[in-house]
Amino acid sequence: MRRGRNPRRAYDEDGREIAPPSVGSARAQGETTISAHCHDCCHHAIVSTDRFPIDMPIPDIAPRLRCSACGSKHIGVMMDMEAH
Numbered sequence: 001m002r003r004g005r006n007p008r009r010a011y012d013e014d015g016r017e018i019a020p021p022s023v024g025s026a027r028a029q030g031e032t033t034i035s036a037h038c039h040d041c042c043h044h045a046i047v048s049t050d051r052f053p054i055d056m057p058i059p060d061i062a063p064r065l066r067c068s069a070c071g072s073k074h075i076g077v078m079m080d081m082e083a084h
């Protein structure tokens, strides 16, 4: 059975899903925060991953966040590079 593609996943040339970093794999690298930004008002925030399950893919955190400035749920996340 062929599943539909997840827009929050990357795929290789053969259409295989490339596993995204998870909360646990990021934490193993010392990453305990992610960088989140609001697409509506450009508000930017650093979010702790402590409250998310260890096996949750980083991209799946985005739908669970809400902008603290404008209340939008149109949030993007990425690894927190500024922590280094």
Ligand SMILES: [Zn+2]
Binding pocket: 038, 039, 040, 041, 042, 043, 067, 068, 069, 070, 071, 072
């Ligand atoms: Zn916002």
